[in-house]
Amino acid sequence: MTTRHDLSRRGLLKAAAASAGAIAFPTIVPASALGRDEKAAPSDRVVVGCIGTGGRGRGLIGMFMGQPDVQLAAVCDVDASHRAQGKQEVDERAGNADCASYHDFRELLARDDVEAVIVATPDHWHGIASVAAAEAGKDIYCEKPLTNTVAEGRAIVDAVERHGRILQVGSHERSGDNARYACELVRNGRIGRIRSVRINLPDTDSHHEEAKAHAGAAAPEAIPEGFDYDFWLGHTPRVPYLEDRCHFWWRFQLAYGGGEMTDRGAHVIDIAQLGLGADHTGPVHVEARGRRGEGLYDAFWDYEFTNTYADGVTLIGSTQGPRGLKFEGEDGWIFVEIHGGRLEASSPSLLEEPIGPDEIHLGRSPGHQRNFLDCVRSRTRPVAPAEAGHRTATICHLNNIAMLVGTPLAWDPEAEQVTNCEEANRLLSPAMRKPWRL
Incomplete structure (x- = not known):
């Protein structure tokens, strides 16, 4: 060591x-x-x-x-x-x-x-x-x-x-100050009891439109010199090489990525989890529907999902814009823009309220990479630890799985098992191609 x-x-x-x-x-x-x-x-x-x-x-x-x-x-x-x-x-x-x-x-x-x-x-x-x-x-x-x-x-x-x-x-x-401040306001009750969080994951950027317009399967191509394609595939099934399968475009193929659901969902849903104080858990009921891509890019587009937590709070997601999330409480709302950090609220004065000394403080990050390096030295917990990232990714995966199997899922976040669909359970842990294993 x-x-x-x-x-x-x-x-x-x-x-x-x-x-x-x-x-x-x-x-x-x-x-x-x-x-x-x-x-x-x-x-x-x-x-x-x-x-x-x-x-x-x-x-x-x-x-x-x-x-x-x-x-x-x-x-x-x-x-x-x-x-x-x-x-x-x-x-x-x-x-x-x-x-x-x-x-x-x-x-x-x-x-x-x-x-x-x-x-x-x-x-x-x-x-x-x-x-x-x-x-x-x-x-x-x-x-x-x-x-x-x-x-x-x-x-x-x-x-x-x-x-x-x-x-x-x-x-x-x-690591964004505005996102952390918004989550402090939410967790300290400034907008009352949280009823829902709106998750906006628009899929209309230029690379999304290019992926949607992809012509589908193509004839196998020669593997470029210097590219160890079998190593790149790793534990996933062996399939013919296509330039469009690799480098950047892998994210729209479910064997290698989860589409926009995991690509930006890993940001947007992550801030929802932080604001709900749910980094150790997740929803108990997952419903999702969307249009699966045809051909090579088989990730989902134009989707909607509703994820319900044990306390009744719901994540309500869609591919509408603007990219970000909206915490909706009984007494107001706060919107957090993703990739920009802009905040909006039901009352502008809400965004000027200080967090009291006896309230929940989430601290501030000196920057995401800097925070990691500081924690390497101090051996303290970073702003985005493994458990939090795992729980966020799990929600994204469950939405994709619910669309794949075509049925709502009952999820046990403690056991990390689907309790009403064995097909969905199998998709939690796909078989790995030898010799790779965890």
């Missing part, structure tokens, strides 16, 4: 936990630990590796390397082109050629110097990669949604707890 940071030895201030351990305050890196380029001295840096260096992976490389106390030591991708682009991104930012590159993520995880990893693979790889990282003693920043199946999500939560790891889900809306 990698030796963790000793904050006192390295002259760092311990991070204090906000609101009963909700999040960690920013770690303060003393000026004496910074070099002339405002970067931390090598002995004070968190050594990070990145698994998956497509567009999102390279974006996260930039975000992490923008922090003063990060050394990005290694990248990994099964596509040689992406792998080379990832290494180039790191080397150009670091001003050297020291970044190692790997084809197999297990080689990266075997490095003793790597303390934390970014998992920015397609969704179907999050489970195996994150569990392996936890078992290797690494802390993990895993992109949202946490996983592509319910069983994989629980496996990650269990592995992180068993090995004492820090995991931050990439649901970065949780």
Whole structure:
């Protein structure tokens, strides 16, 4: 196991936990630990590796390397082109050629110097990669949604707890001040008892329209040189290579992603869970209907869903805009825009109310990547821990499953089982293609 940071030895201030351990305050890196380029001295840096260096992976490389106390030591991708682009991104930012590159993520995880990893693979790889990282003693920043199946999500939560790891889900809306303030207002009763939360997941962006217009199945194509397609497929069924199956477009195929339901639902539903104080649980009844795509892109479009919690609160979702969520209470409402953070309320003065010292405080995040790094140092809980990400992803998956089986689902959030449909239960944990397993 990698030796963790000793904050006192390295002259760092311990991070204090906000609101009963909700999040960690920013770690303060003393000026004496910074070099002339405002970067931390090598002995004070968190050594990070990145698994998956497509567009999102390279974006996260930039975000992490923008922090003063990060050394990005290694990248990994099964596509040689992406792998080379990832290494180039790191080397150009670091001003050297020291970044190692790997084809197999297990080689990266075997490095003793790597303390934390970014998992920015397609969704179907999050489970195996994150569990392996936890078992290797690494802390993990895993992109949202946490996983592509319910069983994989629980496996990650269990592995992180068993090995004492820090995991931050990439649901970065949780780090927004406005979103956290809105959730504080809701949880402190400013709009009365919550009746429902409206979930808006519009599917009319240009990439949605392009996916909807896809012509369907096509003849198999030659696998590009340098792309380990079988490794990319991983535990999913072996199917012929198509360029349109991979790189970005995987998100609209249920074997690898969950469509807009999990892509942006992992943000919008996540803030609903935070506002309801439901990070440890979920609804007990799930109804959903929508139009399944034909051909290659088989995710759902134009859907509606109603998810009911044990206390009667409902999530009422659709593909209408604007993207975000609306908490509806007996005494008013609050709307939170996703990817922008704009707030609206039934009364403008509501958004000016202070949160009293004896009320529920959710704390503030210094930024999603910064919060993760602070928690790596302090060993405190991040703003988007594994359990919260798993519960959010589970709701998304249950909506997709309800549409697949065509019947409402009775869900036991404690046992994490559907109690009225065995077909739905089987979809919680699809079989994995050998040799991959959790």
